[in-house]
Amino acid sequence: MMSTVDNPMVYGGGTAIQILIKQGILFADNFVDLAGIPGLTEITADAAGLRAGPMVTARGMETDDRVRRVAPLASTAYRHVANPRVRNTASIGGNLAHGDYRLDPPPALLALDATVEATSVRGTRSLPVRQFFVDFQQTALAPDELVTAVRIPAQPTGSAYRFVKYSSLSANDWPCASVAVLIAGREVHIGLGALAPVPRYASFDATGMTDQAAVDAALEVIAPLLDPIPDVRGSVRYKRRLAQVIVEDAVRGAWKDLDNA
Amino acid sequence: MNEITLIVNGTPHRTRVSDSALLLDVLREQAGCTSVREGCGVGACGACTVLVGETSVSSCLALATRYDGANITTAEGLDENDDVVSAFADCGAAQCGYCIPGFVLMTRELLAEHPRPTSEQITEHLEGNICRCGTYPEIRTAVSTAAERRSPR
Ligand SMILES: Cc1cc2nc3c(=O)[nH]c(=O)nc-3n(C[C@H](O)[C@H](O)[C@H](O)COP(=O)(O)OP(=O)(O)OC[C@H]3O[C@@H](n4cnc5c(N)ncnc54)[C@H](O)[C@@H]3O)c2cc1C
Ligand code: FES
Ligand code: FES
Numbered sequence: 001m002m003s004t005v006d007n008p009m010v011y012g013g014g015t016a017i018q019i020l021i022k023q024g025i026l027f028a029d030n031f032v033d034l035a036g037i038p039g040l041t042e043i044t045a046d047a048a049g050l051r052a053g054p055m056v057t058a059r060g061m062e063t064d065d066r067v068r069r070v071a072p073l074a075s076t077a078y079r080h081v082a083n084p085r086v087r088n089t090a091s092i093g094g095n096l097a098h099g100d101y102r103l104d105p106p107p108a109l110l111a112l113d114a115t116v117e118a119t120s121v122r123g124t125r126s127l128p129v130r131q132f133f134v135d136f137q138q139t140a141l142a143p144d145e146l147v148t149a150v151r152i153p154a155q156p157t158g159s160a161y162r163f164v165k166y167s168s169l170s171a172n173d174w175p176c177a178s179v180a181v182l183i184a185g186r187e188v189h190i191g192l193g194a195l196a197p198v199p200r201y202a203s204f205d206a207t208g209m210t211d212q213a214a215v216d217a218a219l220e221v222i223a224p225l226l227d228p229i230p231d232v233r234g235s236v237r238y239k240r241r242l243a244q245v246i247v248e249d250a251v252r253g254a255w256k257d258l259d260n261a
Numbered sequence: 262m263n264e265i266t267l268i269v270n271g272t273p274h275r276t277r278v279s280d281s282a283l284l285l286d287v288l289r290e291q292a293g294c295t296s297v298r299e300g301c302g303v304g305a306c307g308a309c310t311v312l313v314g315e316t317s318v319s320s321c322l323a324l325a326t327r328y329d330g331a332n333i334t335t336a337e338g339l340d341e342n343d344d345v346v347s348a349f350a351d352c353g354a355a356q357c358g359y360c361i362p363g364f365v366l367m368t369r370e371l372l373a374e375h376p377r378p379t380s381e382q383i384t385e386h387l388e389g390n391i392c393r394c395g396t397y398p399e400i401r402t403a404v405s406t407a408a409e410r411r412s413p414r
Contacts, residue, residue, distance in 0.1 A: 011324075018283075018322040019303050031280075035327055083389020085317040085367065086304045172388040 008032050010146060012055065012094030015086055034093070040148075045070050049153040054093025054146070058105070059084060061092060071152045073161040073182055077108035080165045083172050093147035096132065099139040099198075101229070106133065106199035107180040107191030108163055109152065117149035124148065136197040159184040160257035162250040165193075166242055168233045176233035177242040181218075181250040183258055188251065190218060195243050196227040211255040218251045219244055265329040269294060270338025278325045285309045285320035288335060296336035296362040300391065307363035307390030311335050317370045334369075336362035345369055348407035349400075356394035364390050368404050376412045378404070 009028035011017060020026035034040055040055035045066040052061065061067050061078035068075045081087050081095070081104050095105055096116060109129040116127045118141055132140050141147070155161065165178040178193035186207040192200045202221040206214045228239035267274045269292045276291045288294040288311065300308030302321045309321040312334040339346050345368050355361045364387065371378055371386040378386070383404050392400065 014324060014327075015304055015319075015322050018324075021281075022302060033327070082304065083307075084370075084386055085307060085310060085319050085389050086322075088316050089318060089322065 008144070010034060010094075010097070012091035012097070013057065013089040014094075015082075015090045016094060016098045016100075034091070034146075040093075043067065047154070049151060050074075052092060052150050052152070054148060054150070055091045057088055058082075058090045058092060058095060059087035061105075062087060067152075070154045071112060073108050073112060073155060073163060073180055074105070074114075074152050076161075076163040077105045077180060080104040080163065080175075080178070092150055096129075096150065097139060097141060097147055099133060099137045101133075101136065101197050101199060102174045102178075102194040103199070104163075104165060104175060104178055104193060107178055107193040109150070110191030110199060110201040111161075111180040111182040111189040112152055112155070113189070114150055114152045116147055117151065118142075118145045119148040120145045126151075130201050133198040155182065156184045158258075158261060160254040160261065162253040162257075164246050164250045164253070166246055168238075174233070177239060177246045179243075179246050179250045181247075181254045183254050188214060188218060190222060190247065190251075192222060192225060192243070192247075194228075194233075195239060196225060197229060200225040211252060211259075214255055215248050215251050218247050222247055263326050263329075265326055267292065267325070267328060268330070268332045270334060271332075280324075280326065282325040283321060284311070284318070284323040284325045284328055284333075287325040288320060288333070294335040294337050298359060298362070300360070305389065305391070306360070307367060307387075308360055310363035310366045310390070312366050312370065315370060315373050317367055334366065336365055339365065344410040345372070345403075345407040348410060349403040352399050352403035352406055354396055354399040354403040356396050360390060360392040360394075364392070364400055368407060371404070372408055372411055377408055380405075 008030045011031040011033045034055050040053040042053045043064055044051050050070050058078045058081045114129045116132055118125050118127055127140055134140050160183045162181045165175045167173040168176040175194045177195055180191040182189040188206050189203045204217050204221050226243050228236050230236045262277050264277050274292045278287055288297045298308040300306035304319045304322050310317050311320050313331050345365050367387055375382050
């Protein structure tokens, strides 16, 4: 259907689309409503991890027992989206496809090495989230491609994580900086939100490091990724400073859990 | 135009709506539910909250056609003796009252999930509702009072 309609636009939860229409930015006439398609709201879990349909809501990811157990970092990040009422409607497919650099879930999906299943008449392909965010508000999806699932690998036993979000305007506002940290084995994975035109990812091997050495290494690997956009939530200088504070905060927190485990 | 049926507070309303009609406007203009209000229009204030089944929805961001056949509760559907409504009244939570229907409906959703919410759970669940008059302390007391009335210790 996406290939036969003129200028089609996928309608997920509509929470981003409706705002763009009200702002006069979006003029689409052919919405393809995903609500009518059965099976897109399913979550399944196996030994490898989770598979969630694109119409699972952010609130579903927050509250589902399997998500909380298998990928608590993802569940925590979805809990930070907007407010509970918007989370009831916002879909995880729409959240990814929206491609905004400040979204909270992408940093967690980057750290967890999630993959996006993208489907069109040409078939289904698997896109690592680490290659999904191409440029400012631009994703690797082709215009006729649908997000048909998100796959999240299970967090390994003995791993530790943190999701930290800072907001400079009000408590449940968009972030001025957000970070997801996953320490698995000795590898430290870091996803950054709101600190560059796209969500960004970095990792390093922390073998033999103390907590302070890990913090220093983290600050070093994120430094070249920072390219904040100045806006009402803060200047470039402010966001660069926040990046250091938030990454230190998250790495230290996760490291402590690792020590206590 | 589409013909849809909304079951509003138990009563079916058959109405004709355009593809782009918002649930907020249909409820206000065609179902007469003026307790559903527009504040921000972008999902951030909660004045337009309705319950679809048991689930809160910002009607300002909701396409009406999507809710064909849905069971919708607005503040008009709640009895004045309802435990949440009466707690809000008894605690003096309303000043101008514009925001209160939204807070009441969010509180019903909260109590359905957590009959005895902690103060943190109250904050987290109501964080997307704004009261311009700033009666937040009274609103918090009303939520605790409603929880107490609904499921006494
Ligand atoms: C008040 C408010 C506050 C917010 N605060 C935050 C916040 O703090 N943090 C945060 O992360 N987010 C925040 N958001 C944004 C929210 O996360 C997004 O609006 C939401 O996730 C988008 O999902 P949706 O299903 O509603 O998308 P839609 O509005 O339906 O669609 C968004 C885009 O994705 C496309 N799309 C939708 N589904 C698919 C699919 N399956 N395949 C391909 N393309 C698709 C659409 O065509 C459109 O381009 C906030 C939103 C609101 C309204
Ligand atoms: S008017 Fe809908 S949330 Fe503010
Ligand atoms: S009582 Fe006036 S806005 Fe809340």
